[in-house]
Amino acid sequence: MIGLTRKQTVILGLVIFTILLGYFGRDLSKTLDARWLTKFPSAWVIPFKTYISSAMAWLIEDAAVGPVSFTDVTRTIAWVIEQPYNLVLSLLADGFARGQGNDAQVLLPAISWIVVTTAVVALGQYCRDWGLAILVGACFLYLAIFGQWDSAMVTLASVLIAVPIGAGGGLMLGILAYRHPVFERIISPILDLMQTIPIFAYLVPILFMFGFGPISALVATIIYATPPMVRITTLSLKAVDPEILDFGRMAGSTKRQLMWRILVPSARHSLMVGVNQVIMLTLNMVIIASMIGAGGLGFDVLAALRRLDIGAGFEAGIAIVVLAIAVDRLSQAFAERMGQVHKPAAGPWVHRHRRTTLVLILLVLTWVLGQFSPLLLEYPESQTITTGAFWDDTVEYLNVNYFDTFEAIKVFFLNWFMIPIKKVLLGIPWLWAIAMLTLLGWHAGGWRLALLCCGMASLILLSGLWAKAMVTVYLCGASVILATLIGVPMGVLAALNKRAGTVINLLIDTLQTLPSFVYLIPVVMLFRVGDFTALIAIVLYALAPAVRYAAHGVRSVSEDLIEAGLVSGCTPGQLLRHIRLPMALPEILLGINQTIMLALSMLVITALVGTRDLGQEVYIALTKADTGRGLVAGLSIAFIAIIADRLINAGARQARIRFGLES
Amino acid sequence: MTPKPKLSCRNVWKLYGANAASLLQRSANPTEQDIRSAGVIGAVRNANIEIAEGEIFVIMGLSGSGKSTLVRCLSRLIEPTGGEVLFDGIDLLRASDAELIEIRRHKMGMVFQHFALLPHLTVLQNVMFPLTIQAVPKPDAESKAREVVELVGLEGREDNYPRELSGGQQQRVGIARSLVTEPDIWFLDEPFSALDPLIRREMQDEFLRLQERLHKTIVFITHDFEEAVRLADRIAIMKDGEVIQIATPEQLVMNPATDYVAEFTHHIPRSKVLTVGGVMSGELRGEGDPIPLNAKVSDVAEQIIAADAPLPVSDGAGQVVGSIDRKAVARVLFGKGDRA
Numbered sequence A: 001m002i003g004l005t006r007k008q009t010v011i012l013g014l015v016i017f018t019i020l021l022g023y024f025g026r027d028l029s030k031t032l033d034a035r036w037l038t039k040f041p042s043a044w045v046i047p048f049k050t051y052i053s054s055a056m057a058w059l060i061e062d063a064a065v066g067p068v069s070f071t072d073v074t075r076t077i078a079w080v081i082e083q084p085y086n087l088v089l090s091l092l093a094d095g096f097a098r099g100q101g102n103d104a105q106v107l108l109p110a111i112s113w114i115v116v117t118t119a120v121v122a123l124g125q126y127c128r129d130w131g132l133a134i135l136v137g138a139c140f141l142y143l144a145i146f147g148q149w150d151s152a153m154v155t156l157a158s159v160l161i162a163v164p165i166g167a168g169g170g171l172m173l174g175i176l177a178y179r180h181p182v183f184e185r186i187i188s189p190i191l192d193l194m195q196t197i198p199i200f201a202y203l204v205p206i207l208f209m210f211g212f213g214p215i216s217a218l219v220a221t222i223i224y225a226t227p228p229m230v231r232i233t234t235l236s237l238k239a240v241d242p243e244i245l246d247f248g249r250m251a252g253s254t255k256r257q258l259m260w261r262i263l264v265p266s267a268r269h270s271l272m273v274g275v276n277q278v279i280m281l282t283l284n285m286v287i288i289a290s291m292i293g294a295g296g297l298g299f300d301v302l303a304a305l306r307r308l309d310i311g312a313g314f315e316a317g318i319a320i321v322v323l324a325i326a327v328d329r330l331s332q333a334f335a336e337r338m339g340q341v342h343k344p345a346a347g348p349w350v351h352r353h354r355r356t357t358l359v360l361i362l363l364v365l366t367w368v369l370g371q372f373s374p375l376l377l378e379y380p381e382s383q384t385i386t387t388g389a390f391w392d393d394t395v396e397y398l399n400v401n402y403f404d405t406f407e408a409i410k411v412f413f414l415n416w417f418m419i420p421i422k423k424v425l426l427g428i429p430w431l432w433a434i435a436m437l438t439l440l441g442w443h444a445g446g447w448r449l450a451l452l453c454c455g456m457a458s459l460i461l462l463s464g465l466w467a468k469a470m471v472t473v474y475l476c477g478a479s480v481i482l483a484t485l486i487g488v489p490m491g492v493l494a495a496l497n498k499r500a501g502t503v504i505n506l507l508i509d510t511l512q513t514l515p516s517f518v519y520l521i522p523v524v525m526l527f528r529v530g531d532f533t534a535l536i537a538i539v540l541y542a543l544a545p546a547v548r549y550a551a552h553g554v555r556s557v558s559e560d561l562i563e564a565g566l567v568s569g570c571t572p573g574q575l576l577r578h579i580r581l582p583m584a585l586p587e588i589l590l591g592i593n594q595t596i597m598l599a600l601s602m603l604v605i606t607a608l609v610g611t612r613d614l615g616q617e618v619y620i621a622l623t624k625a626d627t628g629r630g631l632v633a634g635l636s637i638a639f640i641a642i643i644a645d646r647l648i649n650a651g652a653r654q655a656r657i658r659f660g661l662e663s
Numbered sequence B: 001m002t003p004k005p006k007l008s009c010r011n012v013w014k015l016y017g018a019n020a021a022s023l024l025q026r027s028a029n030p031t032e033q034d035i036r037s038a039g040v041i042g043a044v045r046n047a048n049i050e051i052a053e054g055e056i057f058v059i060m061g062l063s064g065s066g067k068s069t070l071v072r073c074l075s076r077l078i079e080p081t082g083g084e085v086l087f088d089g090i091d092l093l094r095a096s097d098a099e100l101i102e103i104r105r106h107k108m109g110m111v112f113q114h115f116a117l118l119p120h121l122t123v124l125q126n127v128m129f130p131l132t133i134q135a136v137p138k139p140d141a142e143s144k145a146r147e148v149v150e151l152v153g154l155e156g157r158e159d160n161y162p163r164e165l166s167g168g169q170q171q172r173v174g175i176a177r178s179l180v181t182e183p184d185i186w187f188l189d190e191p192f193s194a195l196d197p198l199i200r201r202e203m204q205d206e207f208l209r210l211q212e213r214l215h216k217t218i219v220f221i222t223h224d225f226e227e228a229v230r231l232a233d234r235i236a237i238m239k240d241g242e243v244i245q246i247a248t249p250e251q252l253v254m255n256p257a258t259d260y261v262a263e264f265t266h267h268i269p270r271s272k273v274l275t276v277g278g279v280m281s282g283e284l285r286g287e288g289d290p291i292p293l294n295a296k297v298s299d300v301a302e303q304i305i306a307a308d309a310p311l312p313v314s315d316g317a318g319q320v321v322g323s324i325d326r327k328a329v330a331r332v333l334f335g336k337g338d339r340a
């Protein structure tokens, strides 16, 4: 212990004392016969969830402004979304029929798989080149051949509805925020909160308002996918060259002309990035949305997961990935294409729209000839390939032959890493924990932060969710520690070594396009349900930002500093330890912050594999449609996220100030 | 100079900062001290300008001296903190939004330093844009646009997009677009600063050629004194938001108001500023073709030096008003400071 200042000694002492206190907390409280020290007495709990539930019930049953009741509003919203959705769904998946049930008379079947595939190929070719056309064509063929077509089209239909509404609504809100700074100031913290509250928390009230079904799922998806579009719209409108704005005003444009003929077209490039975000988030929601009634691929995965039918789950999961890749690449290419210069072709309509004409002809042909040969309408079931058995066999093989290895790994991690952390966290007396948290807040960011930490932690305590919150912190903390230990070195490596950088980037890109549920399936196959499985799934999901931010931080250390180090004769190792890492610390901290946010948002999903944390609480509330319970647990997760976020940001700021990067 | 001012401003102030308005209310003429202690930025301080009809009025100053801010106050793109702007006798600062839109649509045109072309429109559509938003019927707008595109020498490029053009060509589009509504007054904010020197010269010639045909009232901003001298009828020199001198190029060189102005004019070859009229002698002598009174010395120096005897100088009407000889030219070319 050389060269510790007094302050550092105090901090170290407090940390060690807290850990010891946590480790022996349970036994201590037992011997002292004061169980309330570690276990918050249930008599003191404030029943927030009952309050919220009854408020919701009032909202749905009695709330009204004049003659318009709250239910009228939700019904109208549902109706507005339902019309286009039904149309697209009929076109892509169900076909148009008259009558109900068995005596329904098919008026027009759904668009044939041949036409849809041709259409995406044509779109790919139009947006970029034949390479892209072949890629997206292969993706759609895959869906047909592997028997995922019908589900995939249901999913695609919801994407096709959610994306325009999300992107259009986001654009409108963004424009409003751009025009009226007051509105921006109101909406900005709401967007912040929406991005920290796990989606599940608002699934429950949506379920309550719209009922179980695809409309609820669409509403949830839209709410989830819209916030980034609002942000990007406001930012990119603000980023339009002020000269262009001046020009518009000098030309005598009205306010509306200025917005729609000058600002929006000038910003269209960044706006398309926002649309792409909306698409990716929509696809991310596919499985989660199926919990409140979306059909399609998400439902298949969820059902398989509940049955622990690994093969089927994996297949549907891969189909989601394939669909996501196709839609993502197409939308990116489309965005690029919109930003490019292209000459309008001359000639009659048919000549100018050769691809569209081709697709339309095919559509009519398949509809007419399909009366005689169903092959033209539906991919023949006998020709589909299923890999389900293969995956089952693989898992079986791995489990039979390597069971001991997997088990040993799992037991090692549980005994030496996870269980001790859990024991400490659950053993810390809640009074002490809140006191320490407040102290930490005060140290990092002054009394405001201290107040925030104390207030939010107390609310969690009072709602009676302290133990579950601690399990959440443990699961999330353990995952973040692991993700940091793996991710930061990876990021540093990626920054220092070009070849490694390429490989790592590819890996991270892939990890980020996968919908969160997909991580769960292979891990469950190998390690079965439990905390360890959850841990691995969370680490995989939350790894990306740790890597990205670390790489960016190390890369952006100023050249002058590196040269100064080299001139003073640093070895590469010393350069890393004394210059690169310390200077990159603020960035690395922000990366860890993002990792924590992702980890928290994954928690509810891992509840499926039997964790006993706040995520499980939300999940149960969802299955029981218990609004109060779901919201309280969801908000508790959000509080944990906010506390972590503010503490780390304050820490990163202090580090930046210390290095003179900010004043 | 024609007596009737087209555009004028009186005591125009533009202060940036929280207490800007209250500062100006307290005293109509705050000193530099007042401004600094109030923590505001004086982008334009007490500007008084009168621009005559058909004149090329150049505003000159270093970067950050407030040129753009002043010209934006004149067109009310920026709301001045205080003062008065009169355009054709109308107080612009009192005009309603609708009136302002009307004035801008029909009477003002502006060219920007970085062109400010709309990236999603072709050259022709860009040039048509001001007419499009006025809902001028498309055939009329298009034929008008083709006319100005031809005027700036871009025929054949109508269907290109801005990014397919060179900087010089892009600025020609910007110029065509600002002329398509046939404005009375033409603002140009450093229109050639983003171009490289050769193109810049070419564009200056082009600009003078256009002005010869159009006779607009022009407010031209530049930070390049050489450019100012080539183009200007009169120059206003700005420093730290203040207009420190308004004069013809010749007067600026001959009688700089402050050391700062002198410093500015110091580097410019005097032969490019001074006209024959300014250095000739009043004696009516010499023979041969007379030299015009308003020719720049540098343009006729060779001719005068090559001649053995003094040459006559004539005014615009062809009347001989004086003469000039080698010595006078040599003094301008090689001499220091004082006039002949």
Ligand SMILES: Nc1ncnc2c1ncn2[C@@H]1O[C@H](COP(=O)(O)OP(=O)(O)OP(=O)(O)O)[C@@H](O)[C@H]1O
Residues within 6 Å of the ligand: B016, B017, B041, B042, B043, B061, B062, B063, B064, B065, B066, B067, B068, B069, B070, B223
């Ligand atoms: N929105 C603003 N807020 C605060 N200060 C401003 C603002 N706009 C301009 N200024 C300040 O006003 C002063 C004059 O700026 P202006 O753009 O008019 O200069 P300029 O002479 O056009 O310079 P340049 O040659 O670089 O274009 C500068 O000091 C600038 O920092």
Ligand SMILES: [Mg+2]
Residues within 6 Å of the ligand: B067, B068, B069, B189, B190
């Ligand atoms: Mg400027």
